[in-house]
Amino acid sequence: MTTATPPRNATPPLDGAPDGAPDGAPSPAAAAAPSGTGLQRVALFLPDLGGGGAERVCLNLARGLVAAGHDVELLVMAATGAYLDRVPPGVSVVDLGSGRALRSVGPLRRYLRQRRPDLLIAHLPTANLVAVLARALAGVRTRLIVTVHNHVGIQARRSRRPASKIIPLLGRLAYARADAVVAVSEGVARSVVASGVPARKVTTVLNPVVMPELQAWASESVDHPFFADGAGEVVAAVGRLVPQKDFATLLRALAALEEHPRARLVILGEGGQRAALEALARELGIEARVSMPGFVPNPYPIMRAADLFVLSSRWEGLPTVLIEALALGTPVVATDCPEGPREILADGRYGRLVPVGDVTALARTIDAALSERARAGAAPGHDDGAWQRFTMPQAVAGYLRAAEAPR
Numbered sequence: 001m002t003t004a005t006p007p008r009n010a011t012p013p014l015d016g017a018p019d020g021a022p023d024g025a026p027s028p029a030a031a032a033a034p035s036g037t038g039l040q041r042v043a044l045f046l047p048d049l050g051g052g053g054a055e056r057v058c059l060n061l062a063r064g065l066v067a068a069g070h071d072v073e074l075l076v077m078a079a080t081g082a083y084l085d086r087v088p089p090g091v092s093v094v095d096l097g098s099g100r101a102l103r104s105v106g107p108l109r110r111y112l113r114q115r116r117p118d119l120l121i122a123h124l125p126t127a128n129l130v131a132v133l134a135r136a137l138a139g140v141r142t143r144l145i146v147t148v149h150n151h152v153g154i155q156a157r158r159s160r161r162p163a164s165k166i167i168p169l170l171g172r173l174a175y176a177r178a179d180a181v182v183a184v185s186e187g188v189a190r191s192v193v194a195s196g197v198p199a200r201k202v203t204t205v206l207n208p209v210v211m212p213e214l215q216a217w218a219s220e221s222v223d224h225p226f227f228a229d230g231a232g233e234v235v236a237a238v239g240r241l242v243p244q245k246d247f248a249t250l251l252r253a254l255a256a257l258e259e260h261p262r263a264r265l266v267i268l269g270e271g272g273q274r275a276a277l278e279a280l281a282r283e284l285g286i287e288a289r290v291s292m293p294g295f296v297p298n299p300y301p302i303m304r305a306a307d308l309f310v311l312s313s314r315w316e317g318l319p320t321v322l323i324e325a326l327a328l329g330t331p332v333v334a335t336d337c338p339e340g341p342r343e344i345l346a347d348g349r350y351g352r353l354v355p356v357g358d359v360t361a362l363a364r365t366i367d368a369a370l371s372e373r374a375r376a377g378a379a380p381g382h383d384d385g386a387w388q389r390f391t392m393p394q395a396v397a398g399y400l401r402a403a404e405a406p407r
Helices: 053-067 102-115 123-138 152-158 163-175 186-194 214-218 245-253 274-286 301-305 320-327 361-374 392-406
Strands: 040-048 071-076 091-095 119-123 143-148 182-185 202-204 233-236 264-268 290-294 308-311 332-335 350-354
Touching: 040 091, 040 102, 040 123, 053 071, 053 091, 053 119, 053 123, 053 320, 053 392, 071 102, 119 264, 119 332, 119 392, 123 143, 123 163, 143 163, 143 186, 143 332, 152 186, 182 186, 182 392, 186 202, 214 301, 233 245, 233 301, 245 264, 245 274, 245 361, 245 392, 274 290, 301 320, 308 320, 308 361, 320 332, 350 361
Parallel strands: 040 071, 040 119, 071 091, 119 143, 143 182, 182 202, 233 264, 233 308, 264 290, 308 332, 332 350
Antiparallel strands: none
C-alpha cells in the first residue's frame, strides 16, 4: 500500500503487516483519535479519482466531513484521475496500490485492521463489493455504508462489460451485509430495493453538489469562440462521451432545429465515443456548429454563459451537472430518464422534460427553450428551492444519520 503523490494530503503508509496478521491493537494513528466523538474517523473508498460525477460527489462529501470536525481519509484502488489534485485540504489520501477490485480486498482488510476507522463509506459498485468483503474478513467494528449512484438494473443491462451483468446479484447478497445502503435519489433507492436489498437498509441522501465557491468558479472568463462571435445561441452539455449520455441524440436534435438553425453545441467531457460522435456531426453537416474540447476542469463559466443546458442521458442516478446548471441560473432541458431528472426538476417545475431518445421531441423542446430565453433577454434564473436540497451540510448530516441508525 502506498500513499498518493500530493504531499500536502499524503498519509503515512501502513506498517506493512502481512495479510494474515492477527487482529491486534489499533495503529498509533487510530489510537490517537479523540475519544467520545462517535464517528470521528471516517474513510471514503472508491476506485480512483477519474473525472466523473460520483468522484466529484465523494470529494465534496470529504470536504464537508472535515468541515464538520471529522478526521477523513480517502482510499483509492489507484491514485489516478483528473481529480487527484482536487483532494480537499485536511483529507489524507491512501493509495491501496491494487489497481483492480479483486486485488483490493487484502489491502483494504489490512487498512481496516490497522487504522480502524469508525465509519467506511464506499462509492461505486466495485468499491462497494470490495468494502463489504474486506470488512467481513477484517473482523472490525467499523460501520459500513455502500453508496449507489445509478439505477441498479438499467446500469447492469446497458453495460457491455460481462462482469457488470452480475453486479445486481452480488449487490443483493453483499449490500445486505452493510450497515446502510445510501441511494442518491428516491428513484435509485427504489431500484436498490427492487434488486432484493431489504428496504430497512436503504436510505436516500441527496448528493452534495452545490458548493460555496460555485458562483466564483463560474465568474471566470469564458475562453471559447462560440461565446465571442455572437453568431448564434449556445447550448451546453457536460458528461463523459459514453453511450449512457446519448450525445448522439443531442447531435441529431441540433441538426433538426427549425427555429434556431444557427444554434451551436458545446459538449464538455471525454470518452470512448469521441470518434463516433465527431463522425456523426460530419454526417449531419453540423461539424462547424459542434465543439467537443474534452474534459474541462472548470466547466462552470461555459455552463452559466450558455443560453441553455441540455442533459440527454438514457439513464442516471442523480446528475450533478443538472443541479449545478440550476444553481447557475441556466435554463435546462433534460430527458425524463431513470433516475433523477424528474426528481431534480420537480416534475418539470424547474425545467423541461422530454422522452429518452426522442430526437423530434428534444429538438422541439430546445427550440422552445431558446425562444423563451430570447424573449426574456437574459437567463430567468431559478428560485433557491431548485438547488438548496443539494448542499454539503445536508449530505453530511444524511450520511451520519444513516450510519448511526439502528438496522
